[in-house]
Amino acid sequence: MVILSGNPSTIKTKSINQLEFWISTTLYVLALIGICSSTIYNSGNSYRFEESGIDYSVMANFFIPELFKITSLYISFLLFNFCLMPQLANKNNITLNLILTVLVTAFSVVAWMVYNTYSQAYRLVEYDNIDNAYGIFFGEAFTYIFFLYLLFNAYAYFNERGLELLKRIPVLKNYHNNIVPELFVSTKIWLISLMIFAAVLSVRIDYEILIVWVIVPPVNIFLAFCSIYYVIPNLRKDFKGFGRYFWGNVGLTIILSLLLLIVLIPFMRNGAVVPITLILNAICLICITTPSAWYIYKHKFEKQSEIQMLKTELGKSDANLNFLKSQINPHFLFNALNTLFGTALQENAERTGEGIQKLGDMMRFMLHENTQDKISLTREVEYLNNYIDLQKLRTSRSADIRIDTHIEEQLNNLQITPMLLIPFIENAFKHGISLQQPSYIKITLQTKEKTLYFDVSNSIYIKADNDPEKLKSGIGLENVKQRLSLLYYGKHELIIRESANEFFVHLTLQLD
Known part of the structure; x- marks a missing residue:
């Protein structure tokens, strides 16, 4: 059986992982360079300690805590993204990897709290009770690390x-086939930006900005994909321009x-953030996302459609030219003329005239109607008959040759590409008939509503070594496959089976 299919595009995970590692x-x-620069030139946060009247050491209160904080984030990201989450996603050692994930998170929370008691010791004077201060530090560290590591794991799983x-x-x-990988990449970029944004925040997270960052970019991504893959294509089908879009x-x-307003209000402690955010988001949607989506569609998909159309037309022309070359077959014409000549010698000229008339009809069909894009199915069936x-006529004198045809008369108005079915029949007669051996x-051929069902089966016999057709494949079969894929893409099913004794073709075709 012959099955024609295309392989979908795949993403090389190994290359992506290498890129993530280097990024x-x-x-x-x-970050290390930034910490070193701040240590040398700015003395860290010394002015905050001076304002609070607390002794300050650039190494103990800035360099070492900040170094350990960014190092713990870096190592944790590598662990989650390359070790723990891939194992969990593939359901390998689930219990062990869950325990390790919890332990890494717990260690980071405690370590982060300890780091902050040194790097932000100036805040201790704000609290009356030292235990209260440590409790606040722990709560802030837990909230920050939990959210950030949740992002790490979400990204790793995605x-x-x-x-x-x-x-x-x-x-x-x-x-379009590209929408899934493009949506995958866009979501990854958003998650990466969210992780970087969260990583550079101080322990005192600005929840308003964070929530906006969680919601607003996906809204813009959603509008962009809707515009590129749904809104603009439908408008272009109706010949609508940029103004309507x-x-x-x-x-x-x-x-x-309005929907964002309803969603964001319960999370906002400062009401002024909501309208400002919505205004900025609306400006982004209208001034950036909308024209960008139009530009991407115009310069990507319409160009691709134009190129595909030109390829299709070129393929049709090339296929039709090759088809004509393969169909004007001197071997068959000489056999037909020899048959007619032998018939004329044996009996009256009535059969000879009938044969010549059929041959003339076929030649006129090949020279005139074959140049059209579509013809009636009735004319195609007449040519086959x-x-x-x-x-x-050529095989009638051999009793060992059996030819059974069940071709329905076509009284409908269905249209078909000319010379699409004849290659299968010609192939059967060329390779399935022997004048010395029993063959069949x-x-x-039948139609049901707008569906055509076409079956051809023939015997297979071993050709003589001196037969010029022995090493040749079926006439036009590869060519007709090409024509079907170009002209009836998604509207046909072609099955070809070959056994030791039989060659079988089944074609189902959706006609206009």
Whole structure:
């Protein structure tokens, strides 16, 4: 059986992991350089200690705590992303890896609290009770580390299983093949930016900004993908331009802003942040996301569609040219003429005239109607019948050759690409008939509503060594596969089976 299919694009996980390692290492080195620069030139946070009247040591109160803090973040990210989460995602040693994840998180919370008691010792004077201060420090460290490590693990899991999870979403299967990997990459970039944003925050997290950062970028990503893969293609089908698209997105932005307002208000302690955030988000949606999506669609998908259309037209022309070359077959024409000549010598000219008429009809069909993009199925069937009748004249004197045809008369108005079915029949007669050995051909053609069902089976025999056709493959079979993939993509099913004694072809075709 022959099955034609394309392989989907795959993402090289090993390359991605290497890139993540070098990006995280680069950020870690840059952070080290920043700490060293602050230690040498700015003496860390010495002015805060001076204001609080507390002794300050640049090494004990700044360099060592900050060094250990960024080092613990760096090592934890590597552990989660490259060791623990990949094992959990693949369901390997689940209990052990869960315990290790909890231990790494717990150690980081305690260590982070200790680091802050040194690097932010100036805050201790703000509290009446030292135990109270330590409790606040621990709560801040726990909140910060828990949230940041939650991001680490979410990113690591999405990196391992995100592509697979996105492919399972039914609605994404209806759009362009690139949408899943592009959505995967966009989500990863957002998660990376969120991790970097959270990592550079101080222990006193600005919750308003953080919540906005969690929600606003996905909204922009959502609008961009909706525009590129749904809104703009549908507008272009109706010949609508940028103006209709722009004002439609303005209306959608208003709706999204109202929804964000409802979502964000319960989380905001400062009411002024909400309207400012929504205004900035609306400006981003209208002034950046909307034109960017239009630009991406125009310069990517429309160019691709134009290139694909040109390739299709070029492929059709090349396939049709090759098809004509393969169909104007001197071998068959000489056999037909010899048959007609032998028939004329043996009996009256009536059969000879009939044969010549059929041959003339076939030649006119090949020279005139074959140049059209579509013809009626009735004319295609007439050509098949003429061809089969001529071949029957050639084989009628052999009792060991059996030709069974069940071709329905076509009274419908269905259209088909010309010369699409004849290669299978010609192949059967060329390779399935022997004048010295018993052989057979069976041809069935029928339609149901707009679906055509076409079957051809023929016997297989061993050709003589001096037979010029012995090493040749079927006439036009590869060519007709190419034509089907170009002209009836997604509208046909072609099955070809070959055994020791039989060659079988089944074609199901959706016609217009």
